[in-house]
Amino acid sequence: MTEILRTRAALRARVTGWKRAGEVVGVVPTMGALHAGHLSLVTAAKAGCDRVIVTIFVNPKQFNSASDLEKYPRTEEADAEKVAPYGVDVIYAPGPEEIYPEGFATSVSVSGLTEGLCGAFRPGHFDGVTTVVPKLFLQTGADKAYFGEKDYQQLQVVTRMAADLDIPVEIVPCATVREADGLALSSRNVMLPADTRRGAAELYAVLSEVAAALSGGAVLDELSGAAEARLIAAGFEKVEYLDLRAVGTLAPMQRADGPARLLVAAWLGGVRLIDNVAVG
Numbered sequence: 021m022t023e024i025l026r027t028r029a030a031l032r033a034r035v036t037g038w039k040r041a042g043e044v045v046g047v048v049p050t051m052g053a054l055h056a057g058h059l060s061l062v063t064a065a066k067a068g069c070d071r072v073i074v075t076i077f078v079n080p081k082q083f084n085s086a087s088d089l090e091k092y093p094r095t096e097e098a099d100a101e102k103v104a105p106y107g108v109d110v111i112y113a114p115g116p117e118e119i120y121p122e123g124f125a126t127s128v129s130v131s132g133l134t135e136g137l138c139g140a141f142r143p144g145h146f147d148g149v150t151t152v153v154p155k156l157f158l159q160t161g162a163d164k165a166y167f168g169e170k171d172y173q174q175l176q177v178v179t180r181m182a183a184d185l186d187i188p189v190e191i192v193p194c195a196t197v198r199e200a201d202g203l204a205l206s207s208r209n210v211m212l213p214a215d216t217r218r219g220a221a222e223l224y225a226v227l228s229e230v231a232a233a234l235s236g237g238a239v240l241d242e243l244s245g246a247a248e249a250r251l252i253a254a255g256f257e258k259v260e261y262l263d264l265r266a267v268g269t270l271a272p273m274q275r276a277d278g279p280a281r282l283l284v285a286a287w288l289g290g291v292r293l294i295d296n297v298a299v300g
């Protein structure tokens with residue numbers, strides 16, 4: 021079973037030895053409830069690094085609802101079993117005092133990129149992410165960090181933050197992993213009520229069709245009403261956004277007249293699902 025370290029001091033002692041030996045250290049930051057998407061990040065990290073650390077920390081600062089934080093799945097033992105065959109060197113699963121010790125008073129905030137999409141519907145969420153992620157980078161001393169494209173806005177925000185703060189880490193984006201029916205893997209999928217699971221696949225189906233139409237020159241505003249109606253008909257309670265954004269800046273677009281990404285967030289069975297695809 022993969023060793024679990026719980027303190028910064030223990031982690032630092034381990035990483036210092038690796039660094040002295042000139043080894044490249046990779047980190048896969050997670051909040052646990054690991055699935056095949058996380059394991060694909062681990063596989064990429066193993067291919068690109070000499071040492072791999074998986075962090076597991078359910079970061080309270082990035083939840084904007086106490087009940088969401090409480091409901092978030094915590095499955096540490098199963099997580100350790102899942103990573104065991106992958107040759108991960110260490111799981112770093114700190115307690116809250118290792119991340120937010122008494123008196124902790126700092127918040128990292130990225131402007132611009134965080135302002136629309138999930139940022140508009142989850143106030144404070146990205147500040148929570150950009151406060152914990154640099155701590156995980158600095159505590160692990162990672163040379164490379166692996167993030168999934170499923171959380172596309174998070175990937176852009178974290179990349180900006182690391183560049184702006186001169187953190188010497190390479191952010192490595194990894195493709196979204198999907199179920200056979202197209203549903204993007206997410207730790208939240210286990211919370212979907214059984215009778216909603218079939219409808220969940222419509223999210224990717226709708227995204228793919230709208231993306232194809234946009235690639236053919238269509239205008240988003242002319243497609244979004246029907247797309248949202250189709251999701252509601254499939255059982256979704258609410259569509260928060262279906263937006264076309266420029267790659268890199270996340271500037272809003274109506275037509276895919278440059279590299280673009282189509283992103284969606286919608287609620288199904290009380291669970292918030294997000295997904296995105298490349299356009300053009």
Ligand code: PAF
Nearest residue numbers: 049050051079149152171
């Ligand atoms: O994507 C996640 O699981 C989290 O936002 C992260 C990057 C581990 C920070 O808590």
